[in-house]
Amino acid sequence: MTLAKIAADYPDTQLFIGGCWHPGTGRIEVIGPASGDVIGYCAAAAASDLDDALAAAQSGFCIWAATPAHDRAVVLRRAADILESRAQLIGGHISIEQGKPIGEAVAEVQYSAEVLRWNAGEAERTYGRVIPSRQSGERLMVLPEPIGPVLALTPWNFPIYQPVAKIAPALAAGCSVIVKPAEETPAGAAALTKALNDAGLPPGTLNMVFGNPDEISSYLISSPVIRKVSFTGSVAVGRTIGARAGQALKKATLELGGHAPVIVCPDADPELTARLSAEHKFRNAGQVCVSASRFIVHRSILDRFSDAFVEAANLLAIGPLINARRMAAVENLVCEAVNCGAKLAAGGTKGTAPGYYFPPTVLSNVPPEARIMQEEPFGPVAAICAYDRLEEALQIANSLSFGLAAYAFTDSSDAAERLINGLDAGIVLINSFGAVYPESPFGGIKDSGFGSENGAEGIQGYLHPKYAALTHSGSSKQ
Template sequence: MTTRTDPRGYPAVRMYIGGAWRESGAQHTAPVVNPATEEIIGTVPLATPADLDDALEAARRGFRIWRDTPVAQRTAILHQAADLLTRRAAEIGRVMTLEQGKPLTEATGEARRVADTLRWHADDARRAYGRVIPSAPGTLLTVRREPIGPVAAFVPWNFPAGGPLRKISSALSAGCSIVLKASEETPATAAALVGCFADAGLPDGVLNLVFGEPAEVSAHLIASPVIRLIAFTGSVPVGKLLAAAAGNVMKPSLMELGGHAPVIVCADADPARAARRAARAKFANAGQVCTSPSRFLVHESRLQDFTAEFVKAAEAVVVGDGLDEGTTMGPLANERRLTAVERLTADAVRRGATVRTGGRRPDRAGYFFAPTVLTDVPEDALMMSEEPFGPLAPIVPFSELDEALAVANSLPYGLAAYGFTESAATAERLSAELEAGILSINHCGGSVHEAPSGGVKESGYGREGGPEALDAYLVTKRVSHLLAG
């Protein structure tokens, strides 16, 4: 790692607290590294306890303002922020590529999508209806849905725009304020997003952005009586720690955690089409997606054709700097991920797996790893039970669908799953029996803002997206009003 400043430019990063941009109170910072070059391109301020207290007080004040702002006015401000996100998508995408590594087209597309997510949630807030319940004469019985209060949100680095915006858009649409702890590895994207809300006229204190040592920040925010909801996207182990901390102070939490998504390619599926679609999803964002297909269970009659087409698709991927024209897969986001995928690959090979393509890092600077396809992968290989979160594709055969379903459901995770079949009856069986919160048949599509996403088992609880997205951020209150007597 070198300290040469990236010649393509990287913006100065600050926290945003109470409507003002600021440095760390103690001037503590951490480096930001371009994963394509391993060069330090900037710094990120790290919050002190005093900074966090300021953010909490700002969120407390901001909640009272935002909660009492008419929903039509809130919606108008959020739409203005969405318009700014759209206009600035190219700029935000470029910053995202510098600090996270994904190809510029992916990054810019992500920035544009989050604007639509914000518009969807802003409009859905106008439909957060209560109801009047028929009751005894002289009694008015109603149900109200009210914002829960200030939210502490924690998001990772793999989707530097998508992760923060799913939390921000839901919280603000519901009428909550929020303290967002974004990733220290992708801070400039988060700051650029927050800047759109500030420029759209969001009242001071409604949205606050901090960075810092994760364990210290989470402990401080979760323990504060100001915070009423914890929202987290990230790994299962960290999610368990945060959920336990929230439980100790009896606060609800929303947990969108990791997975290990199986793909079942049935005997009647088109193997070439299934392989192309699955490979496209596998290598998106260099496999650093919690819903990424990661275990490929292929009927033995389709194994040879599926594998050949998947290898062909993997070898067509152009690995390089995300800012270079023609790149279709960038580097892994950090050295930790590179070390992890090297370890998983070496373990599988040691246990008898065959590397059909890839399996190594190229001879260049940056955290690159070639798109990798493995066959003959034994059940006890670590990549069959550990989420790879990288461009690794283990392919294993099955003979009966019962067998494939048993393998697919054998892990404690249940975020996403995929199936390929031409049979309506088989599709229905996959829908009924696969243990996952998100299931795609004959494609490997990602999350959409108009429908819910979330996991079962150790992949978390609560939903983001669709009308369900606001549920965690709203409190249901029963009001019984005796009108006479």
């Protein structure tokens, strides 16, 4: 099927409540970032729809929590197979609504299937433990139990992966879910919901709503039905979500922003490192929370690295930004950096083509006071600066309140150890940008949030330990 045909078939998205699709009480325009035109609509939920979703999640939880872990795993694996069989079509819809190249979009669908399979296995690995007792006739146990109905709030940059990263471990643990995906990119989450429904998920176990984000999050978090909140998005909104969850004494996982540093040591290959850095930096037009943003390069190889980075950037074709607001924000950061003394080495100016395209942009010799060194660009802009000593590089890398991802390149095992120990981030990758998998924990520290998705740690956020003591009749203390 051609991309034009996929665009023509882009679906309008309804609410999904209690195992059925609903038109909602209003509709929201979906804008295609490649053209700036309306490509479809998604339904908007009223308070009555949210009440229905809460009731469905409560009843769905009662069914799903009592479902054996093996049977839950079967549904998740079946859903993974369904996603893979529809990857090309779903990837096309994601490409149209979010703007990423179709190859990246299809890969996102395929990776989401891997996340479902990993969590299917985790459903069967939620072991408890037996505590050695102090007296005969007594058994002490710790039993992991699902925490209850979960609210998942997801952004637009990965329309199917962000929802699955929350939904899969919640379902694996035995929780029901209400997911509120981004209204900018509804088709990806709808495709995931359909795959899980087609795989045999009981009605009410997964519900999907759209509408005003602030109103929906406030309404649902305040409900006694919701027992856990998982949010991915900006630091500012994360503070609000965390405060609401805390006020209601509800568990929360917050995956927030980053401004990832890349330390390039003098023994690294500057040309190879620059090429890998450019490929990583401009993936999804830089709209990735773990995207490398600050390149801290040893002065002895700075020119070689910068030249190679610019050359690689100029060869890349990237998709558009999500909307006009993001494009304006990126352009402002670039202008401010140049006014502070940074050199514009590539890109920097929007072309005349329709849509929200901004070219791969490279800023070199960026002074530390430039706002782009302090604020996550969340766009296709790389900022390069120099350092002389590793201690100085670590100080620059750790100087911000963010702590999601950090990267470094070196051939020295001693330097690698110092970097792993010295970088303040939840994710530290040495000589690689890609070592993040469904089996590895994903999460940040400081203002980048708390809690983990993926890995053995991911499912723990959806479980609580129940301590149980069984004393056999005739053995109890008097």
